[in-house]
Amino acid sequence: MTTPLHVRIADELRSQIVSGSLPVGAPLPSEARLTERFDASRGTVRTALAALQREGLIDRGQGRPPVVRESAAPQSFESFMSFTAWAQREGHAAGQRTIEIARRPVRGPAAEALNLAEGTPVIEVLRLRTLDAKAAMVERSVFPEEVGRLLFEFDPDESSIYAHLLGRGIPLHSARHVIDAVGADEADAELLEVAPGSPLLRERRRVLSPDGVPLEYGEDRYRPDRVTFSINNVLSPTPGSTPEPRILKESS
């Protein structure tokens, strides 16, 4: 392996934490123990632990062995991007129904977000996402043709579009999400089983390649009684010593 030692240490501890092999609140082995187990120096072990702390997986304090943090903090990208991954981690059954997948001319904000001329053909996907068999979110995604083409060979049971695209070599890299509120239109209302006009939590996103080429424009609409977002914030006396605020999805 050519991966640095401190990364390997962090990876192993991380997997033990997320797998539950190290339960919440349990103390990790002390630094001294870890140096033995990985045959590494203490500095290297501390680098790995610092990474886990940054990710919000552990709490550390002088004199106390590091402990697994209360909120098993999710992986920031995959879990925020992937409805399925998030639901599984929360212990819910994620379901979905693909309402429509179509090739049609792009229009409106999607055209602008994808840097395409109005009328350029794109692939549109409309999916209903369910949580424990109850409607929770409507997802409207628009992909440029080169990307969206790959979705016609997409197995709906595979569930994660992003995993599918990454596996096909699409270089998803970064995303920008904008969160606001919107009233349910007729289609939303029927799919989500709410009254037309009732308030929904909306998340619009623009996914980019490393070069800044737009790869997706998506608009998700959540039933606010089923899914909310949350943030934890700490007023840090010494900036940087505490983990950054994270945004999480929450259910019920």
Added chain:
Amino acid sequence: MTTPLHVRIADELRSQIVSGSLPVGAPLPSEARLTERFDASRGTVRTALAALQREGLIDRGQGRPPVVRESAAPQSFESFMSFTAWAQREGHAAGQRTIEIARRPVRGPAAEALNLAEGTPVIEVLRLRTLDAKAAMVERSVFPEEVGRLLFEFDPDESSIYAHLLGRGIPLHSARHVIDAVGADEADAELLEVAPGSPLLRERRRVLSPDGVPLEYGEDRYRPDRVTFSINNVLSPTPGSTPEPRILKESS
């Protein structure tokens, strides 16, 4: 001074960056140079640089000196908590009107959030926040009596309740925010100048002391056409090497 050396180094570099003394894109002194200047070892200097990277202030890469990052990232807590601070940074004029400040028995979710028995007296504040003289947000805050008492000597022009409370020794420490959507009730509609029932972006928060004692329960309702939240996300090949996603408020 008893502050650790690596913190002092980070502080000095941070202040040079935010003050603009080190312009965007400019390379920082090399690690070797910094060890001389602060008479510190290289490990200590690297600890400081790692902190700055975590905060998103600098970009680093093997072989290249660290450079000041394009987006001067905002301070996470104060800027997320304080409407006024946020508006100023965005270049907008934040205004406000205190609609009501009252002492009354607590009821409903506020009682639960503050760990108080139903009916315990609390201080309630209702404020209308404006952005460039246009109604943007309704803020409902509930404080336990010991805390809320300090608000009767609060100068409405001082504008930041949190700054006022911190100055009076209230140990605001951490906060948990839940974001969802809700329909405007009669009062909201009148204050925000929207139709009753129209969708609003709601942020509920619980502010705690370091010991976990609840100090505030707040509920803010934003006009989604005036204020939204946004998140930037990067799919990191090596977790932890990239700065954490931040949540920001945005206007218009």
Added chain:
DNA sequence: AAATGGCACTTGTATGGACAAGTTCACCGA
């Protein structure tokens, strides 16, 4: 003129040692 090679400089990784400072817990004394 363009490609190639090498050198100087930089950061990344890793080791080992030393001391300071906080936590925990068992033990002893009042």
Added chain:
DNA sequence: TCGGTGAACTTGTCCATACAAGTGCCATTT
């Protein structure tokens, strides 16, 4: 029984050193 003392263990801070690996640039070569 209660309280305090202290030792053992832990993490926090800091140092000095070494080598690997990436970048940028200049000089040589083609």
